[in-house]
Amino acid sequence: MSLTTIKKATSKKGHRLNVREKDTSRQLSFRQAQEMSRHFTQDKGRQAWVKWFTTLCIAPSISAHPATREMMKVFRPEFNLPSHTAMKNTIDDQARKAKKELMSILKEARYVATTADAGVHTIAHSWVALCIGLMQKLCAESMARSPARAKVQPDKGAPGKRDLQDHSEFGITRKIVATTTDNGANYCAAFAHFGDNQDDPLAVAPEHEDPDGGDVAIVSVHDLLEEEVEDEAEDLPKLPTQRRCAAHTLNLLATTDVSKVVGWNYGTGRQARQPFTKAAAKAQGLWNLHNRSSVVANKIRDVVGRKLNTPCPTRWNTLYDATECLLKTALKDPETIEAINEVMKSEAAGKRAAAPVFTEEDKEILQEYCKVMKPVAICLHRLQAEVNAYMGILLPYLMLLKRDLQAIKREGELRYADPLVDALLEQDGTVHGFNNRFMHLFADEDLLMATLTHPNHGPFMLKHVAPALEEDIKERLIREIVTSITPDPLPSSQSQDMVTEKPKEASDDPFAFLESPTVMEEDGSNIGELIKKEVDTWGRSKVAEVKPGQFPSMHREKWISLFIKYNTALPSSAAVERMFSTAGDVLRPKRASMTSDRFEKSVFTKETCSSWMLS
Known part of the structure; x- marks a missing residue:
């Protein structure tokens, strides 16, 4: 029954149904509406079937498998299961x-802001993904960022060239404010060649780390770029400004930068103190036993009441999360520690090496590790979120991280982890440590503008983030608002033409003096003073969701426009990283024959159609 039919039947205007007629278009009762929603139809079944396939990235051929059809006969015999070809056509239509x-x-x-990532998997497929994020229009109630994960394509060359093609295909080449990528060598080289990142002190860094290993193709990027661009026109579109993924960089800070800290987990000679190395080795041994044997995992669960979290090298924060879980469960009290040690001893029985056992000192060392790394983990968790992921949150959270680490150092309560705090904050060289990785961002005027125009931070946060540049950034904000308000002066030739075309009686216009340059300058100055007062009195909002009413009332549209301009860029590429987390489900040995086009449409339909078309 259509909505129009129901509306006509219940309307007080127009034709009224004859009560003696068979009422086939009356409004449904609440119970009938509920029954209708539960009523099964072939369309509903097909829609749910396609949604299930796209959400889990299942190959369409599974739909025609005899086991699948046998299972559906049990659950829903009347459902006509789509064929392999029908499934492919449906997914193609949804993707289109x-x-x-x-x-x-x-x-x-x-x-528009984009994020990009490249992945290599063991089935000889290399993939490049482009994730597009845009700021939705501000409405009267609220505004939000809408991540639209758009493209996944096989990488047949340099990632920079593939990104240029994607930008052109979607018509966003001139709209992109920044592209956020990880610290992989392939993307750093691509943006150094195709883009303009001369101001990035890390753009020519001697090393680009990526602890995820397989996520980066080890190829001669420079040779690829030279070969592909040599014969192309000079007016080839440039890649936008590259922003390093803050979450990925924090992960490097928490792993690579502290992998060799003298006095903590590294040293030479018998006198070298390596307290964390011993404690971490025991924890890793327990995690290995937990993952290697289901029997041991059940024994551990009997002792602590749950299964343990274990580290995963391709997931951020997992070492911290696993260590925190270990402290709360297996090492929570002496009795539990003794029980866990007995499990480890029983597994080492009959082996030459004695079983490592946990001590109270190990517990204290791991506790200090979690205390020091907690601010890093919290900051990383905040920056990798997709909700309210505005660039304006980057500097405040980084500032908070540095202050927390400095506060831990000032407390002086650490027995073992002082070298770890020092390594996190500052190291010699140009790459490692917080100061080398992040401090140059606090002088980036675009990032400071993003912080200043964010309602949750504004002028209050600016004076804490960059006190030396506070007045300069405020003046830039005022200047941009005034420029957007004040109309551009006409060219001299055009103004002369307009003067000659003026009718004679215009000389008697009492408002003619307002067109003089002096008055315009005075008005511009007055506007600037009023806006300066708005900036100085603008208080930060504590509501996480950004809404139009949080901006100053005077010239609110201009404020919102600047907010969108500087906050559209993404502080993290976590969105595209999550997209690639589905590749392992698709690229299994039994599905190695899946074509590049089919894989792209599967992921695109999953990330887009599952929410837009199939909800």
């Missing part, structure tokens, strides 16, 4: 509709 919808949204967007 979603792409059309996405392109229409991008066409209306003024500013």
Whole structure:
């Protein structure tokens, strides 16, 4: 029954149904509506079936498998299961509709941010993903960032060239404010060649780390770029400004930068203190036993009441999370520690090496590790979120991280982890440590503008983040608002033409004096003073969700426009990293025959159609 039919039947205007007629278009009762929603139809079944396939990235061929059809006969015998070809056609149609919808949204967007990532898997497939994020229009109630994960394509060359093609395909080449990538060598080289990152002190750094290992293709990027661009035109579009993923950089800070800290986990000679190395080795041994044997895992669960979290090298924060879980469960009290040691001894029985056992000193060392790394883990967790992921949150959270680490050092309560705090804050060289990785960002005027225009931070946070540049950034904000308000002066030739075309009686216009340059300058100055008062009195909002009412009332549209301009860029590439987390489900040995086009449509449909078309 259509909505129009129901509306006509219940309307007080127009035709009224004859009570003696069979009422086939009356409004449904609440119970009937509930029964209708539960009523099964072939369309509903097909829609749910496609949604399940796209959400889990299941190969369409599974739909035609005899075991699948036998299972569905038990659950829903009347459902006509789509064939392999029908499933492919449906997914293709959904991907086509979603792409059309996405392109229409991008066409209306003024500013767009992208993230990019490349992955290599063992089935000889290399993939490049482009994730598009745009700021939705501000409405009267609220505004939000809408991540639109758009493209996944096989990498047949340099990632920079692939990104340029994607930008052109979606018509966003001139709309992108920044592209956020990880610290992989391939993307750093691509942006150094195709983009303009001369101001990035890390753009020419001697090393680019990526602890995820397989996520980066080890190829001669420089040779690829030289070969592909040599014969192309000089007016080839440039890549936008590159922003390093703050979450990935924090992960490097927490892993690579502290992998060799003298007095903590590294040293030479018998006198070298390595307290964390011994405690971490025992913890890793317990985790290995837990993952290697289900029998041991059950024994540990019997002791602590749950299964342990174990580290994963391709997931951020997992070492901290696993250590924290270990302290709360296996090492929570002497009795539990003794029980865990007995499990480890029983597994080492009959072996030459004695079983390592936990001591109270090990517990204290791991506690200090968690105390020091907790601010890093919290900051990383905040920056990798996709909700309210504005660039303006980056500097405040980094400032908070540095202050927390400095506070831990000032407390002087650490017996073992003082070298760890020092290594996190500052190290010699140009790459490692917080100061080398992040301090240059606190002088980036675009990032400071993003912080200043964010309602949760504003002028209050600016004076804490960059006190030396506070007045300069405020003046820049005032200048940009005044410039957007004050109309541009006409060219001299055009103004002369307009003067000659003026009718004679215009000389008697009492408002003619307002057109004089002096008055315009005075008005501009007055506007600037009023805006300066607005800036100085603008208090920060404590509501996480950004809404139009949080901006100053005077010239609110201009404030919002600047907020969108500087906050559209993403502080983290976690969105595209999560997209690639589905690749392991698709690229299994039994699905190695899946074509590049099929893989792209599967992921695109999963990330887009599952929420837009199939909800």
